[in-house]
Amino acid sequence: MSLMSFVIVCPMLFMAGFVDSIAGGGGLISLPAYLLAGLPIHTAIGTNKFSSAFGTGLATFRYIKSGLVIVGLAIPSVFFGFAGSAIGARLSLFVSESILKSLLVVVLPVAAFCVLNKRIFKMNENIEFKCTKKAFLIVMMSALIIGMYDGLYGPGTGTFLIIAFTVFARMNVRQANAHTKVINFSTNIAALAVYLMHGHVIFTLGAAAALSNMLGSYLGSGLVLTHDPKIVKPIIIFVLILLLVKIITGF
Secondary structure (H helix, E strand, C coil), rough: CCCCHHHHHHHHHHHHHHHHHHHHHHHHHHHHHHHHHCHHHHHHHHHHHHHHHHHHHHHHHHHHHHCCCHHHHHHHHHHHHHHHHHHHHHHHHCCCCCCCHHHHHHHHHHHHHHCCCCCCCCCCCCCCCCCCCCHHHHHHHHHHHHHHHHHHCCCCHHHHHHHHHHHHHCCCHHHHHHHHHHHHHHHHHHHHHHHHHCCCHHHHHHHHHHHHHHHHHEEEEEEEECCCCHHHHHHHHHHHHEEEEEHHHHC
């Protein structure tokens, strides 16, 4: 790899880790970084999974260490997320990407409205989350349905999980972030294993990018844990705009 590849990828992977640890959607920044560096698409995806897994893993560890992860809720949601992703991957054989993009053009403004509406998207920091049967079911169904989207298309999965957990399961933002990262980390590892077996990972570039991604993830998760969680809302909107730009431009 040329020096320019590192110059392009590392700063963008830092930003991707920062954004992803706060509001999800880091792949909307990191994958284009590898493509701009000239990597073939499958190698770009594989190397991106390699570097992003480290950043997501670090953020997951910080959230678990802080006591925000409810183990009895997180473990089954991982299995539901896996199942959904597997179903989505199968559906991708029958559903054209153009149809899904058309649906997302409708979904994204609705998601933005939910986030911007203070009565719907509440920080809930002063409310203790109770893992009732209803909340448990909502988390599992969110993991399954959004996991299907992840297998079918993917970009913005973490952002949609945070919105679902906050709006419907009534988690506070910190807990929603924590449980989203647990699901994302497990799916990243599963996908990474496949790309490793097929030799689609460039380790030199991936290792440097992983360090950048971890630094961004560490700073981003630190902001969520130690500062006002209101930072989450504008970054979610930023990610939704990025996803809309991706859909419109095709990049």
